[in-house]
Amino acid sequence: MSPLFKEIRGSPILWLLAAVPVVFLAAALFPEAHTALFVLSVLAIVPLAGLLSHATESVAAKTGDAAGGLLNATLGNLTELVIALAALQAGQYTLVKASIAGAIVTNTLFMLGASFLLGGLKYHIQEFNRASARLQAGLLFLATVALLMPSVLGGLDTASVAPVTQTLSLSLAVLLIIGYGLGLLFTLGTHREFFSSADHAEAGEAPWPIGLALGTLAGVTVLVALVSEIFVESVQEAAVAFGMTPAFVGFIVVALVGAAAEMASAFSGARKNRLDLSVGIALGSASQIALFVAPVLVLMSYVIGPSPMDLQFWPGAVMMMFLATVTAMFVTNSGRSAWFVGVLVLMVYIIFATTLYVLPPAVR
Template sequence: MNLLLKEIRHNPLLWLLAFVPVVFAAHKLTPEAHTLLFVLSVLAIVPLAVLLSHATESVAVKTGDAVGGLLNATLGNLTELIIALAALRAGQYALVKASIAGAIVTNSLFMLGAAFLLGGLKHHVQEYNRGNARLQAGLLFLATIALLMPSAVSGADSTAGSAVTDKLSVGLSVLLIAAYGLGLLFTLKTHREFFGGADHADPGEVPWPMGLALTTLAGVTILVALVSEVFIESVQQAAVAFGMTPAFVGFVVVALVGAAAEMASAFAGARKNRLDLSVGIALGSSAQIALFVAPVLVLLSYVIGPAPMNLQFWPGAVIMMLIATMTVSLVTNSGRSAWFVGVLVLLVYLIFAMTLYLLPPRVL
């Protein structure tokens, strides 16, 4: 606990933790002040993301960057899953699908590109495990093909009703979950020797004890989930005040805030020349959302939702996910990175963001 208090005292960014109780109090006292709650929730999530980053790095020192990246992606996506479940219970399926597509695109383009840029500004050339990046890109491509099918069937045959799309979505969800489980077995068990990263850790770093790191991970994840619920409740109304469209909010704002914890870890790892951790977080998070979170939400909609949810996305969303997957496959093929590679990836993301901001789709 002393190490945690010392970290808070010496990191001015963590002083923003004072906004965590403030956002809960404001939500209780003035639940209709959506713009204020939006700003407070963002200010509260930032320091929580920093704490989660430090705790995850400490765990990664003990377990290796491959497991550390998977752990960070899982905990980060747990927050997004909780947010999506709340929207699912309310029947806000458009918001659920927008957040899924936005998270996949944001994690694979913005998070990866920014990590390449930040790491490249400090290190001339960085290397990472090409095999792990190519596997994650392959899993993303598989998921994109699966998400394309319901939209393609519906567009090609107008007689294919919602019943057919729902059945297809359930079958695809089972296949995607099975593929994700087999991918974990392949990378962490049967062929784990091919996916280990090089040790680039700073020898001057003193990681937290495992008990403190795991306790912090659990506690901060719960707090991030609670603050994120306040954020989701206020973001739609606050978006109107800031002139943002629903499409931009779903694909960009919600995805960026939901992935704040993962981004903090990915960026810190890149600056410390631990690019295997950064790549593992960015691509692992995208693959986990596409192969696990989205299918689980489809299956859970039959239990907690007012009606079944399918995997039929707005065509523009599928196109963006496909382009994002192709971009990731292209830039990670060499296993080496420099700052300009990150710039190129970020520009692809900015093209998407600008398009959504100026020309939102009619249907998400």
């Protein structure tokens, strides 16, 4: 365990791990102190994200950036999945859909754009595997097309649309899971040679032993999920105190905090010229949410939900997901990046965030 303790001693930001037991204690003693719980949960998630970042880099050093990015995206999305399942069981389908759409947009635009910017500020030009990025963007495009169809039907104001939308959503959920599985088979199996990382990474510290890295990944992921639940329970009340609209909270705040662990790994990879890892985490996480997490939630709603959930999103959410996907396809087409590319992507995200911030609370 010495590498883990050495990392904690040598990084002042990891000293914030002290906030983890504090937030659990505060949640038990003062469950109505929503603003304080909101701040404490954010302070607790930040150092946990740092630990998850280091552990992921150690795993990626053994498995390659493609598999490392997939592993980080999967573990990072467990947080969103746990939170969404809790909301699903409570019948809060609006919150579930907002978290799905917000996570897709945030990972595709903010995480990818910030990675390009942070890496570009240190390196004049960075390169990444164009084939891998284009495949992830293509999978994301497939998912947005599938999510668009129930929303189009939902706009028809007829009594017979609801059962049709539900049947279509169930069929699309199964289809998207199959597509995601075939994508994994293609990238990690039959054509894995096309998705190897561009070898431009700088030398860094020795990676942790694989056992320690995997154990840290598992333990920290559980803690992030538990702290995130406290965060979600407190964020709505805290948002009122800070003057944020429900739409802004669901799409921006919850998505940013929920993806903090993945972002730490993506940003660290970009600064170390391992842009394949960053792109793999950002687009891999977004496509996994759209192709796997969202369909699983539809299927699970038949088991744990008060009623079946469909894939019908409000038009603004569908438009933002579609434009985020098109933006990702555009900026990853060349396999090269510079700091200004990141600025352009972040500007698109800021436009969305500004729109949601000024949106009246009654509009969704």
